[in-house]
Amino acid sequence: MAALPFHGFQGRRLYINDVAMRDGLQIEPVFVPTEDKIALVNALSRTGLAKIEVTSFTSPKAIPALRDAEAVMKQIERVPGVAYVALVPNLRGAERALECRVDELNLVMSASETHNLANLRMTRAQSRHGLTEIVRAARGAATAVNISISTAFGCPMEGAVGVDDVLEIGDWFAGEGATGITLCDTTGMANPLQVEALCDGLAERWKGLELTLHFHNTRGMGLANALAGLNAGIVRYDASLGGLGGCPYAPGATGNVCTEDLVHMLQAMGCDTGVDLDALLDCAAQLPGLIGHELSGQVVKAGKSDRRHAPPADFAETRERALARDRA
Template structure:
């Protein structure tokens, strides 16, 4: 039986960026900031605060500068933001982000559809943006989309993923996130790909990012733990998704991830039940329910009351017992 990690685990909240960008409402800046401040108290290792893409491209995140300026930063939390290019990187540096989160896709088709660039163009942009971060002394993480499959192309070979990760490592980035963008990963594949990546790059901070599209979010987290992964993206309430995979549900819910880690006796410095008020805030801001399973059912340690007729039932059963 593979040992699970004995070290502290790192939970990364992606709802403010990866989640909100899929929502049709604009959450007002003040409310967004208050909600992120609420998140900052919950024990996250990292919070993806916003995105420095063009405000026209993602109106939901058009207040990136204001949000970065107005949040109260908790000690020990890494405040990261999505950075699409050098122009975005300059804005992110002005916003004093702790980390650039750069993105490209392991699938050529998805890269074109999502980023409107060829993979060669994306990599060039990513390398330039990494140099800017390095000059400014800011850390860089690269999120590799479709690392476990592309909804349009199908399977993405493990060798393709290995090539891209090696190219990112050669740029000197601190971390890489393997993203199962549309929920195509299975736990066998996760064990194999995460183990191979960790072995090839022992000094890279590897993060796993799963979606619960086909009921395998928890299984993939468990497999990644078995592969030694200690950093996980998750989205409060399970919001998020991908525009190229209709019917796909969102990211693994943070409540569900933290609950699983707690059930396994692993330490991530967080408590699934303590997330409920922030999830309630989020649901009110969005005006709809959230898909998190633990949000609905409660953690497994919550006791349910006895049925109203329980004492009568017991007395009757014991009376039959004596009559025998």
């Protein structure tokens, strides 16, 4: 084992993509008003995040919470240096997103056949065919396009997912001109050993592509998995403000890794996330008011680890009494 491997993370530039506005809001029962969404994206834009997944250009019937995709995408203030991403499920969605000048399209398919069918109502072959058309359209429009591979670390229905299935999907889209690949631990099944095993050599395999890890904290391993990703040299992470976004397979369990908790750990370790953590915590503190319930983020409750507390009210007296015992 190398001596002090985590010391090598100090100063490393990392890139955080916040997915709360899309991956989080899409499963919330409330409709967050369009102007509130815009205000939150604008606030997030000023925190120094590398990317923001703003919305999804899907059918308003399928995801009513995001039925204002055009309005949000057109009215947000674009901060230079921040990439504004939208999920698109099909060519029609891609056209709508490109018309709104998104910086990047995010496409989704599953590594497992059962999850792809259950989630997208297509076989993997059908998804691949449809998404390949979108990759070509995006490249034709000189727009970045990322493939998020769901269930890359396990399928809640099939169980273990073959590494080859994941690599083969990634290889395909890399060959078709995708600009990024995200490996998603959709239901929080990954563990650090597995992350290490899957990520070993990926940066070389998909050289020139942006490689991102998307973890869930369903079994509490989200930040430990990110540590394993760092150890494997991965510098891009999805996370969700407040940990917004649950898991349909585990009621009561937490979902996405919480952005501010992830940034807090990374900064404490000396990594350069580019993020103003206090500004990010201010954004996170607004979320419960927008969606009407508490969230799983820890740092927003406990404060940053350098937070100081006053000693108890009787401290001076306690101290004096203790010192008096020495004098007695």
